[in-house]
Amino acid sequence: MKIYLLRQHKTPFGGAENYLSRLMTELKKNDVECEVIHSYAPKFLASWIKALFFSLQACFFKGDKFYFSLDRITCPDIYRAGDGVHKVFLKSKKHSFNLLNPVYCYLEKRCFNNARHIIANSHFIKKQIMETYAISSEKISVIHNGVPLPKAFDKVTCKAKLMDSFGLNPSLPVILYVGSGFERKGVNEMLHLLSKLTTPFHAFIVGKEKRMEDYLQLSASLEIADSVTFTGARRDVERFYQGSDIFLFPTRYEPFSNVVLEAMSYANAVITTAQNGASEVLEKRFVMGTPSDETILPFLETLLNDKSLRSSIQHENAQKATQLSIEHNVAQTLEVIHAHLH
Template identity: 45%
Template sequence: MKITLLRLKSSKFGGAEVYLSRLSEELKKRGIKFDIKYTSAPKFLSSWLKIIWYNLEVCLLKGNKFYFSLERVICPDIYRAGDGVHKTFLKIENKSKLNPLHFVYLYIEKRMFKNAKKIIAISNMVKRNIIEEYNVPSEKIEVIYNGIPLKEKVPFDELKKEFNINNEKILLYVGSGFKRKGVKEALDIVSKLKGNFKFFVVGKEKNIEWYKSYAKELNIENKVVFTGPRSDVDKFYSMADIFIFPTKYEPFGSVIIEALNFENVVFTTDMCGGGEILPEEWIIDDNIVNKIQELLNNNKKLDELKKKAKDISKNYSIEKNVDETIKVINEVIN
């Protein structure tokens, strides 16, 4: 049976969009027939109207199609909850109650989790959220962690020259949406560290000037580099030693595996699904400054943990992810 993959829009950025691209490549390699259905909604429509439009066009025309959805729709055969649970997200984020997008998402989400034959949660945290918020039976939900194309480090001499890096240790954050993903909290941590290091913040943010001002207020403007969005992120991972991701809510976060894969010691919160694959001591707590400071002071321990990070990443290839995903698809089809 041909699989129809659902996602509202095509993009080079965004976790679900990147995953869709990787999944598509793997399905091609395996000779599995599929197509991708994006929305035909006019671009001038607001987000909530686009979501309604998309639901109408895919659900009214479903027929005998098999839908593997990466988008919130009320008629999936399998739904991959890569965007987490919106009801949980709203409890964490202080969003306007008047925005109709939230009403639309909650309306669809409730019916989607009920109607899907199977749900793929990308972390145990997301599985718990689905069960808690919508009382979905546990056996209906499979946890399949994200996977990435595993790589080796790439040369980064150009970056060292561009940013005048000598022997400094490199701390790194990668991601857009600075508020939810904790860039302010990362700057607070960095402001309490001592030694010869630089902290690179890589990603798109419309309020970036506020974060630059905050770094100045903390008197660490000489330690922090805001690069904006970059197409050479692999070079930053390759150059970095420690990855800091103090997110308030992240269903998984492929940046976690990417950073591990390039031998970064990764620190994140217990609100990040990707934290489930990390050693417990790498979860951010009240002792986080001392943990990072010790690594900045102890090259031997830092090198040991960087090798450990690489070893962890080897369990999370895109090939393994797709193997597990195809197994679920076959269970539902057969």
């Protein structure tokens, strides 16, 4: 039976879109016929209208199609809740009136209730779905995200090349952040944490941000502008993973960020927050209580200074990432799909 994969937007930089592309590739390797459905909505429409339009579009043309949806629609067969629970996410945001918020809450309630089965990408999100919408545990499977494993590379050589391309000292330990949408993903908090470090370092902040100038000014006001490079969105992000030592991701809300797995697979020590479902695959010492948790600073200083410890953790993470590959994710996902195809 053919599977239809649904995602409203088509963008080269989104984590969900990258996952969709990887999922489709792996499904085809497994001889599963599939097709992606994106929105037909005109770009000039307001975002809340486009969200409603996509759900209406999908359900109007559904017929007997089997829908594996990565977006909130009211008629999925299987819904992968990669975007988390919007009603919970709103509690972490500053209050602002945006019609998209009640529309998302309307759609996700019906999505969770109408789906034959739900895939959560973390136990963190499964718990939120159950508590927020009274969905039974049996209706939800937890399948952690998966990423393609990189080909072999020499980290020392890659780091030297990366630092040389930016005219930087290759002996400095490198801290990396990757992600677009800086406010939710904690770049403000990250800069404040970096400003309190006493050990020399260089940080690369990779990602798209509309208010980039505000963050440049903040780094200047915190007197760390010379130690931080904002690169904008990059298509060669693997260069930064390969050449970095520590990945710091103090996000405010993340169902399960792919960047954590990507950083691990490229042999980085990884630190993130308890508000990130990906923290489930890390030891507690690498998990911050909140995005501004300064109790992480002594451990971060130790990582910057202790090259042997850093190297050991990097190796452990690279090994751990082999158990969190996209192939492993797809194998588990196929089990759920086959269980609900008929």
